[in-house]
Amino acid sequence: MSMPSREKMLAAVRASQPAATPLPVVPAFTGLASVARFTAALTGISGRVVVLEGWHALAAAVSQLFPADYRLASAILPATVAVASNTPIDRLAPIDLAVLRAEFGVAENGTVWLPEAHMLHRALPTVTQHLVLVLDQRNIVATMHQAYAQLPDVGGYGVFLAGPSKTADIEQSLVIGAHGARSLTVLLH
Amino acid sequence: MSQAPNHADRSERFLLDEERTTWHDETLWFIRQKRDRAVYATPEFQELRELASQIKDHTLSRLAEYLEQFEARALANGVHVHWAADAEEHNRIVLDIVRQARATRVVKSKSMLTEECHLNPHLLAHGVEVIDSDLGERIIQLRDEAPSHVVLPAIHLKKEDVGETFWQHLGTEKGLTDPQQLTEAARQHLRAKFLAAEVAISGVNFAVAETGSVVVCTNEGNADLAIGLARVHIACMGMEKLVPRLSDLAVFTRLLTRSATGQPITTYTSHFTRPLPGRELHVVIVDNGRSQQLGRPDFRASLKCIRCGACMNTCPVYRRSGGHSYDFTIPGPIGAILSPNIDMRKHASLPFASTLCGSCTDVCPVKIDIHTQLYKWRQVLGAAGEIPASKKWSMKLLSRVLARPGLFAAGGSFARFGLRFVPHALSHAPGYNPWAIARELPAPPQQSFRAWYAQQRPNQA
Known part of the structure; x- marks a missing residue:
């Protein structure tokens, strides 16, 4: 009987790998962690940033941004579609709008960290037609180095999300709304 | 022979279509320029390149240990880990997982590894419908072509080609060439596939040894949508995709898309660590020549x-x-x-x-x-003797001539004299001189540099 592939592969790697080289220490590259920089970065990748007057203004802001009678999934607003981690696909598919909390933002690239705990369902941030993420503006860090330093672990599933779904696969023409959310709005409070 | x-x-x-070649050349150069703008706007970019290089060097120098660490963490996370020595074994493992899930509908996000292993034909031959969900990949799948670029798989096509393909396969209006409308048609077509898929296959951009996570980067969100809906996720990774620490991802996510398209980061940078209860995450680690x-x-x-x-x-x-x-x-x-x-x-x-x-x-x-x-x-x-005979012998001849100054001088004067009388059709004959297919030989000079140099010497003090 031949050696199982695992042992074969590890043996081949051991025989081939060169003498150990050191793992570098990555310096803490910092920078400006401002709302303005975050907003400029996110706007530059087709996202939208709206500053709330306070948490109490959330519902009014959402209904002003999305005046249509949308099927809404949310953990922080009264929802019209109840969603949990085991919600079946046929209930997820018609969702128009999801309003979720984001953990923190990254100023250099307009990204927000969306952990599984805030998603209701792992597919909700991409299956919904439009996505609104609510972020405490004190929780903006400068670069990806500070972003990963904020994470003790990444949980079962977590996403750094930067703007709406997009593609440029046809002649490099930018089109917003490929498969995931057609729009992304970050509401800062 | x-x-x-x-x-x-x-x-x-490829060069037969001059207009298309020019478009291809200019479009890719435009992307290179976008890359430059993103790079110059990142002051520590060169430091990041050096760090990334050192992290990868280090990882390769201890790859066996990191593979074992990754496997141990992934197993502890409830992930199934598979090892495939070659493409054939990779395909067999993936098909077995699909069969055990009693699935026939698979949606796949972008993975150069599964292209390398020719996974799609293998699944299709065994009755499994496999749909590429990245827009560019779907376009070329419908056309039965291979990707022509690792990030822009359909960059060899024009919108008219895509319109024709979608008219044939997706029933769009004939002559439709608007990228917005074509993308919307693909969105509707693929939505149905996402909702129906039982298994989602993805590639892996990075695998983190210390957490056992796999990281997938997309702009379209196709990986997240497929994986979030399907009961089984199979992530296929080349064994070199490892990084030691979670924090190393900061270095690589800052470099990847700035280098690729000039974006600051991909829209979705997704970390898959543990499957939900009742669901499965499989990671297939592939060698296929890498060791x-x-x-x-x-x-x-x-x-x-x-x-x-x-x-x-x-x-x-x-x-x-x-x-x-x-x-x-x-x-x-x-x-x-x-x-x-x-x-x-x-x-x-x-x-x-x-x-x-x-x-x-x-x-x-x-x-x-x-x-x-x-x-x-x-x-x-x-x-290894893998150079064409014409190149091999011309190089041997040239190296002999260049090693003998007398022969070189004689050859030079012979060429300067002879080329004046050789007809253009012969000196530029494609059969003998492929160099001259799209080039003109320079006019032979009257004298060699050596002759000119010898004339200068008496003038020196």
Whole structure:
């Protein structure tokens, strides 16, 4: 009987790998962690940033941004579609709008960290037609180095999300709304 | 002996459409310029390149240990870990997982590894519907073509081609060429596939040894949508995709898309660590020639590649010959140093598809010495007798002439004299002088440099 592939592969790697080289220490590259920089970065990748007057203004802001009678999934607003981690696909598919909390933002690239705990369902941030993420503006860090330093672990599933779904696969023409959310709005409070 | 078409032959086919070649060249150069703007706006970019290079060097130097660490963490997370020595075993493992899930509908996000292993034909031959969900990949799947770029799989096509393909396969209006409308048609078509899929297959951009996570980067969100809905997720990764620490991802996410398209980061940078209860996450770790390449001191650095495509966008040969001219899963300069490891004879012409200008090395975010490796592969191919006879003998002749000053001088005066009388049709005959197919020889000078130099000497004090 031949050696199982695992042992074969590890043996081949051991025989081939060169003498150990050191793992570098990555310096803490910092920078400006401002709302303005975050907003400029996110706007530059087709996202939208709206500053709330306070948490109490959330519902009014959402209904002003999305005046249509949308099927809404949310953990922080009264929802019209109840969603949990085991919600079946046929209930997820018609969702128009999801309003979720984001953990923190990254100023250099307009990204927000969306952990599984805030998603209701792992597919909700991409299956919904439009996505609104609510972020405490004190929780903006400068670069990806500070972003990963904020994470003790990444949980079962977590996403750094930067703007709406997009593609440029046809002649490099930018089109917003490929498969995931057609729009992304970050509401800062 | 009839020769199989080489890179130059396949380039000629691409070059037949001059307008399209020019568009291809200019579009990729435009992406290179977007890359430059993003790079110059990041003050520590060169430091990040050096760090990324060192992290990858370190990881490759302790790859066996990191593979074991990754496996242990992933198993503890409830992930199934599989090991595939080659493409055939990879395909067999994936099909077994699909069958055990009693699934027939699979949605796949972008993965150069599954292209390398030819997974789709294998699944289709066994009755499994597999749909590529990245827009560019779906377009070429419908056309039964291979990707021509690692990041922009359909960059060889024009919107008219896509309109024709969608008219044939998706029932869109004939003559539709608006990218917005074509993308919307694909969105509707693929939505149905996402909702129905039982298994989601993805590639892996990075695998983190200390957490057992796999990281997938997309702009479209196709990986997240498919994986979030399907009961089973199969992540296929080349064994070189590891990074030691979670924090290393900061370095690589800052480099990847700035180098690829000039974006600050991909829209979705998704970390998959534990499956939900009742669901499955499988990771298939693939060798398929990688351990052999790791054992080649001159070429092991090619395994540091993070598949950004920057070397393609900048390469004067790639831009004017197209990805299909390489006839290898990974085209461009990086493909030309990876491919001879897989099949030296078949891909013997690829290391010569370069001017050795070094632009690929300059833009590589992990500092692979691509143009040096191209040069070194030429030496290996020469020693192995894999160079065409015409090139081999002309080089031998030239090296003899260059080693003998008297012979060189005589040859020079013979050529200066003779070329004046040789008819143009003969001196530029494509059969004898392929160099002159698209070039004019310079007019022969009246005297050699040596003769001129000798004349100058008496004037010196």
